[in-house]
Amino acid sequence: MAVESPTKPTIADKIYDKMFHNYVWKSIFRTGYPNTPRNQMLVVATNVFLHLHPTRIHRTHVKITHTYCLGGLSFFMFLGLTVTGILLMFYYVPSVERAYLDIQNITTTVQFGQLMRNMHRWMAHAMVILVFMHMMRVFYTGAYKPPREFNWVVGVILLVLTFLLSFTGYLLPWDQLAFWAITVGTNIAGSAPVLGPKTRFWLLGGFEVGPDSLIRFYTLHVIGLPLLAAIFMAVHFWRIRRDGGLARPL
Amino acid sequence: MATAVVARPVARPQARARDEEVLVWPDLVFIEFIAALVFTITLFFLSVVVNAPLLDQANADVTPNPSKAPWYLLNLQELLLHMNAAMAGIIIPTVWLIIMGAFPYFDRDTEGQGAWFNTEGAVKITIVAGAIGFFGTWLLILWDSGKIAFFLNDWFGITGGDTFRFLENVRSMQSQLPWPEWSKSITYLPFNLRLLDGTGSGGPTTFQHLDFPGWLVEQAIPIAVLVGLPTLMIYGMWRAGWVMNRRDALLALFSGFVAAYGVLTLTGTAFRGQGQELVFPWELKVSEGIPGQEPGH
Ligand code: HEM
Numbered sequence: 001m002a003v004e005s006p007t008k009p010t011i012a013d014k015i016y017d018k019m020f021h022n023y024v025w026k027s028i029f030r031t032g033y034p035n036t037p038r039n040q041m042l043v044v045a046t047n048v049f050l051h052l053h054p055t056r057i058h059r060t061h062v063k064i065t066h067t068y069c070l071g072g073l074s075f076f077m078f079l080g081l082t083v084t085g086i087l088l089m090f091y092y093v094p095s096v097e098r099a100y101l102d103i104q105n106i107t108t109t110v111q112f113g114q115l116m117r118n119m120h121r122w123m124a125h126a127m128v129i130l131v132f133m134h135m136m137r138v139f140y141t142g143a144y145k146p147p148r149e150f151n152w153v154v155g156v157i158l159l160v161l162t163f164l165l166s167f168t169g170y171l172l173p174w175d176q177l178a179f180w181a182i183t184v185g186t187n188i189a190g191s192a193p194v195l196g197p198k199t200r201f202w203l204l205g206g207f208e209v210g211p212d213s214l215i216r217f218y219t220l221h222v223i224g225l226p227l228l229a230a231i232f233m234a235v236h237f238w239r240i241r242r243d244g245g246l247a248r249p250l
Numbered sequence: 251m252a253t254a255v256v257a258r259p260v261a262r263p264q265a266r267a268r269d270e271e272v273l274v275w276p277d278l279v280f281i282e283f284i285a286a287l288v289f290t291i292t293l294f295f296l297s298v299v300v301n302a303p304l305l306d307q308a309n310a311d312v313t314p315n316p317s318k319a320p321w322y323l324l325n326l327q328e329l330l331l332h333m334n335a336a337m338a339g340i341i342i343p344t345v346w347l348i349i350m351g352a353f354p355y356f357d358r359d360t361e362g363q364g365a366w367f368n369t370e371g372a373v374k375i376t377i378v379a380g381a382i383g384f385f386g387t388w389l390l391i392l393w394d395s396g397k398i399a400f401f402l403n404d405w406f407g408i409t410g411g412d413t414f415r416f417l418e419n420v421r422s423m424q425s426q427l428p429w430p431e432w433s434k435s436i437t438y439l440p441f442n443l444r445l446l447d448g449t450g451s452g453g454p455t456t457f458q459h460l461d462f463p464g465w466l467v468e469q470a471i472p473i474a475v476l477v478g479l480p481t482l483m484i485y486g487m488w489r490a491g492w493v494m495n496r497r498d499a500l501l502a503l504f505s506g507f508v509a510a511y512g513v514l515t516l517t518g519t520a521f522r523g524q525g526q527e528l529v530f531p532w533e534l535k536v537s538e539g540i541p542g543q544e545p546g547h
Contacts, residue, residue, distance in 0.1 A: 034275060037273060040273050040274075040275040040276065041273065041274075041275075043275055044273075044274045044275050044279075050274075050275070050279065053274045053278065053279075054274060055273070055274055055275075056268070056271040056272065056273055056274060057271060057272060057273075057274050057277070057278055058267065058270055058271055058272075059270050059271065059272055060270075060364075060365075061278075062272060062277045062278050062281060064281065065366075066365075066366075069281065069282065069285040072282055072285065072286075073285055073286075073289055076285075076286050076289060077289075080290070080293075096308075100307040100308065103304060104304070107301070107304065114301065115297055115298065117302050118296075118297030118298075118300065118301055118302050119293060119294070119297045120302075121302035122293050122296050122297055122300070122302070123293055126289070126293065128322050136508065139353075139500075139504055140366055140367060140372075140376070141363070141364060141365060141366050141368070142362045142363035142364065142365075142368055142369070142497065143363055143364065144353055144354040144357075145354060145357065145358070145359065145360050145362075145363045146354070146358055146360055147263060148354070149354035149355060149358075152351070152353065152354050153351045153354075156347060156350055156351045160347065163322060163323075166320065166322065167320060167323070170320050173304055174307065174308045175303075175304050175305040175306060175307060175308055176305040176306050176307070176308060176309065176312070176314055177303055177304075177305045178308060179308035179309070179310070180313065180314055180317040180318075181317070181318060181319050181320050183317065184317050184318060184319040184323075184327060185319040185320065185323055187335075187339075188319070188323070188326055188327070188330065188335070188338075188339035188340070189339065189340070191335035191336045191339045191340060192336055192339070192340035192341075193336050193340075193341075196336065196340065208310065209308075209310070242263070243263055244263025244264050244266070245263075245266075246364070247363045247364035248264070248363075248364035248365070249362075249363065249364045249365050249368060250264070250360060250361065250363070250364075
């Protein structure tokens, strides 16, 4: 076995060493880049963000054309919406007097405000589309079949929650588009037999869209529904692991 | 032990095939990273180029025409034009979500899972059911908005005269047939049930009356169409030897749904103009308020 004689470290090696092998860096990342299979599995199993994954996964499931990453991207949209949503919350007050002016302010005077609002809006649309497409991919790959029955049900609940999240957000700009879309939408809810009028009243906090509706939609949009969605997503992801990873042919 | 919790009579997770497995780091984490990056960049540029809409401040006195729900609800708003509001807005979506949630409990066969269209004839069923859903929904919308009668008359000079006027669309069956008076008010509940009266109508009710022609066009025919046509399609495919098991039936049902859902959403979004008239997308205009009632006076 030939042993390489140590060469003098280049300047690049030295910089690399200074950056990634110093005391502070190592206090954050306890190991260097995981370049052996053992370390790569360890990093997935022990990192708080990565350990949602198994350490190893069936060969066919990393093919892009199997999932088109649709579920993962739905989740990514959810994360992005949380980030941009929190930024918007700094400036937005859900009162009839302020809501519209605040949105105007965000788009005109707030630094990067227009960008944040646009990102939030387009990501919301993207999420609805991605979740629906994810459902189609799960269906056409037959992935709802046993033992994944319940995870499909959790998925249907997530689909409804995604619609509701988007719907409650739609009112918040308090412009004509928002006001009348929610009027039409809640009229639909109000037409339900027996429970309809009550449901509509409860949703709107009154007989028509007004200040009380705004605060209700806001509360549902920024905390109630995201919390529920996060819980169901946690179950969804956990179930994928418990059901033996993604479905594959028998 | 954990196995005691996992064990179920029906299905357990498959045994792992370790020699077929790859490492999540780097194989999967890398793909996820790229996918997230591509979406971030795309949405970033979209957001730089296209601004989110912001119209005038909300004003309960100025109704835009047409007023539309958010786009993903326009399929329901479109249904609303064709039938009873409670049915279109609540009952149909709720029932469909329940049906969809029940898919795995109906089709319990584990065969054909884990790969795209992994059963015999799956692609064929999907394409044909999708096409039927697509064209069928379009035809129904065209018919119910009276466009088919209009085209027949305008382009081919075919007219049914007064005799066949009731076939123009669903509602003309209510208005153009000589219904006897009694059929418009049939007493069906000979006791007091105020629950069915809705809220705020005041005063005690004694009887429930059925407007039969109204019930026919608002509820009976739509239900018959929504249940009947898919059933007919699946039955036909079964007779033709295409649909051979529950998975095949679901493939046909789901594909038909996706197509119909798409057409309804698209129609509601791009083909409904003022007064919810059927128009071409390039003719679609929104008037920002009731004419003669401009805001700010
Ligand atoms: C907020 C919405 C959702 C999120 C974030 C989400 C996320 C995910 C992710 C990350 C996966 C892993 C595989 C993949 O990416 O395709 C997955 C799998 C799965 N999802 Fe979802 N999902 C959502 C909604 C849905 C819906 C609407 C359904 C069905 C009605 C569904 C049913 C399933 C099933 C059955 C699997 C297992 C697939 C398999 O074994 O191949 N999910 N989901």
